[in-house]
Amino acid sequence: MLLSAGGHALEYVWYGPSPNDAATLVFLHEGLGCVSAWRDFPERVAEATGCGVLVYSRAGYGNSDPVTLPRPINFMHDEALITLPMVIEATGVREHIIVGHSDGGSIALIYAAEGQKGELRGVVLEAPHLFVEDSSLASIRRLTEHYREGPLRVALERHHGQNADCAFLGWTSIWLDPAFRSWNIEQSLPRINVPVLVIQGEDDEYGTLRQVDSIEGGCGAPVRSVILPSCGHSPHRDQPHRTLEEITSFINRTLTQTP
Numbered sequence: 001m002l003l004s005a006g007g008h009a010l011e012y013v014w015y016g017p018s019p020n021d022a023a024t025l026v027f028l029h030e031g032l033g034c035v036s037a038w039r040d041f042p043e044r045v046a047e048a049t050g051c052g053v054l055v056y057s058r059a060g061y062g063n064s065d066p067v068t069l070p071r072p073i074n075f076m077h078d079e080a081l082i083t084l085p086m087v088i089e090a091t092g093v094r095e096h097i098i099v100g101h102s103d104g105g106s107i108a109l110i111y112a113a114e115g116q117k118g119e120l121r122g123v124v125l126e127a128p129h130l131f132v133e134d135s136s137l138a139s140i141r142r143l144t145e146h147y148r149e150g151p152l153r154v155a156l157e158r159h160h161g162q163n164a165d166c167a168f169l170g171w172t173s174i175w176l177d178p179a180f181r182s183w184n185i186e187q188s189l190p191r192i193n194v195p196v197l198v199i200q201g202e203d204d205e206y207g208t209l210r211q212v213d214s215i216e217g218g219c220g221a222p223v224r225s226v227i228l229p230s231c232g233h234s235p236h237r238d239q240p241h242r243t244l245e246e247i248t249s250f251i252n253r254t255l256t257q258t259p
Contacts, residue, residue, distance in 0.1 A: 033101065098122075183207070202229050
């Protein structure tokens, strides 16, 4: 299915009940993700929580419209403050929790602090970024070499089709742009007024526990942090059972609290 937001046609899927019957979980993918890259995890969350789940591919990803590159330095703010509210309005979402992975987690934080629309009840973050780390850039540079060699591009084509180059180059070029080195959203944290769950792998190659420490120290609302051993940048793939358990518990607890 397609919806229109931010000047683009965006692919989306919906699992579970409608916004009239239950709260909605809005999934925001990582820098190389899209609807299909989540695999069956959103559907499993819908079944475990009884919530509706909205998953969409940002422009330039999956089967959504392509975008003109390079992306602007403030692309995550544009997504959080312009496109995401339009997606929520277009789909009739009311009471909701944002579930964001990596760049999607950063977008979720910006949205919660500055752009929330309707009835935001909480935020779930997998491996979010609040600032740029040298170790993250080193991992992205290594990934760029793999992409040039071919197999990674073939793998991405399975999810992004003709958007494979747009997705990969759009993400890597902005993160490796020297102007992006000073990107930082820590100043937004005190304005967040809903509960936050952070799930981080100890072996995350794209971010350290400094990201979690920043959220714990700066967020204006309660934060629960879960640090998973033997887990990399994608907890829902590396440790799906524990990640599902933590997300389900947080959502059930959050939605039973009085707003």
